[in-house]
Amino acid sequence: xxxxxxxxxxxxxxxxxxxxxxxxxxxxxxxxxxxxxxxxxxxxxxxxxxxxxxxxxxxxxxxxxxxxxxxxxxxxxxxxxxxxxxxxxxxxxxxxxxxxxxxxxxxxxxxxxxxxxxxxxxxxxxxxxxxxxxxxxxxxxxxxxxxxxxxxxxxxxxxxxxxxxxxxxxxxxxxxxxxxxxxxx
Amino acid sequence: xxxxxxxxxxxxxxxxxxxxxxxxxxxxxxxxxxxxxxxxxxxxxxxxxxxxxxxxxxxxxxxxxxxxxxxxxxxxxxxxxxxxxxxxxxxxxxxxxxxxxxxxxxxxxxxxxxxxxxxxxxxxxxxxxxxxxxxxxxxxxxxxxxxxxxxxxxxxxxxxxxxxxxxxxxxxxx
Numbered sequence: 166x167x168x169x170x171x172x173x174x175x176x177x178x179x180x181x182x183x184x185x186x187x188x189x190x191x192x193x194x195x196x197x198x199x200x201x202x203x204x205x206x207x208x209x210x211x212x213x214x215x216x217x218x219x220x221x222x223x224x225x226x227x228x229x230x231x232x233x234x235x236x237x238x239x240x241x242x243x244x245x246x247x248x249x250x251x252x253x254x255x256x257x258x259x260x261x262x263x264x265x266x267x268x269x270x271x272x273x274x275x276x277x278x279x280x281x282x283x284x285x286x287x288x289x290x291x292x293x294x295x296x297x298x299x300x301x302x303x304x305x306x307x308x309x310x311x312x313x314x315x316x317x318x319x320x321x322x323x324x325x326x327x328x329x330x331x332x333x334x335x336x337x338x339x340x341x342x343x344x345x346x347x348x349x350x
Numbered sequence: 351x352x353x354x355x356x357x358x359x360x361x362x363x364x365x366x367x368x369x370x371x372x373x374x375x376x377x378x379x380x381x382x383x384x385x386x387x388x389x390x391x392x393x394x395x396x397x398x399x400x401x402x403x404x405x406x407x408x409x410x411x412x413x414x415x416x417x418x419x420x421x422x423x424x425x426x427x428x429x430x431x432x433x434x435x436x437x438x439x440x441x442x443x444x445x446x447x448x449x450x451x452x453x454x455x456x457x458x459x460x461x462x463x464x465x466x467x468x469x470x471x472x473x474x475x476x477x478x479x480x481x482x483x484x485x486x487x488x489x490x491x492x493x494x495x496x497x498x499x500x501x502x503x504x505x506x507x508x509x510x511x512x513x514x515x516x517x518x519x520x521x522x523x524x
Contacts, residue, residue, distance in 0.1 A: 263357070
């Protein structure tokens with residue numbers, strides 16, 4: 166079933182919408198959530214919560230594309246759970262990805278220099294626009310989707326070493342980009 | 351917490367980047383295909399190298415000899431054989447035809463066709479087809495001689511004849 170039909174079911178308030186959504190994107194959502202929470206049951210719970218979130222927001226929201234929308238909800242819920250339950254362990258893919266990026270964003274931690282997440286998102290977006298499509302996808306797969314190097318290398322048809330080198334350069338570039346704008350979070 | 355803010359910022363990022371990363375299909379050839387192509391190129395390179403390193407005959411050899419099928423005429427009955435300097439030489443098995451005689455070859459004599467089962471005198475030639483021609487030798491080469499043969503199916507063609515080992519000669523001679 167295509168996205169438009171699934172959204173139409175949401176608008177009709179038909180519970181079949183959730184079934185169709187799960188049928189089409191359930192595996193992607195669960196795998197994505199698992200990368201963050203590192204626990205099958207937690208991932209399942211996050212995805213179910215995301216479905217509920219979608220149910221509550223569509224309508225009025227009419228997302229296009231639907232996949233990005235539902236993944237965003239899954240990510241929000243999964244990261245919340247991550248901070249709540251997993252931050253202390255620091256042993257999963259998402260933690261490793263965060264450790265990598267921390268060097269770029271952790272110089273001065275003063276109150277005046279703090280920046281709103283929304284504003285930082287805008288600047289990261291501007292930074293992403295300066296990258297090539299390939300590097301942008303690599304960055305997003307690593308830090309948004311929390312894919313590991315092997316998964317990224319399979320997707321991009323590049324070696325893991327190449328992915329690692331590219332990510333190092335992107336992080337360095339990001340650090341410079343943020344520093345030039347006087348941003349430290 | 352720094353990474354917390356970064357996470358929150360990523361949660362707020364424009365959906366277009368998510369959509370792009372979610373649906374991205376690499377246009378690069380997969381690594382398996384690249385390995386396969388590299389292996390195939392290596393294979394071709396090895397074959398070319400082996401071909402280049404093969405010992406070359408100083409004269410080109412043609413395989414376009416007109417024959418009856420894949421067998422010399424009469425070869426199943428009596429294999430073409432000639433006697434030179436008291437030794438028997440037979441039509442080379444395999445690529446026997448040469449485009450021209452070796453430069454240092456010298457005339458030995460004319461063929462004397464015979465009805466015997468094996469040649470008994472120098473220049474005698476045994477075969478199941480009628481042939482005429484001349485024998486040429488190379489002074490420091492005793493393992494083969496060269497015949498310029500004319501038959502009803504080829505004309506003035508240089509054929510290599512290889513020396514028959516003595517133990518085989520004993521079986522051939524009556």
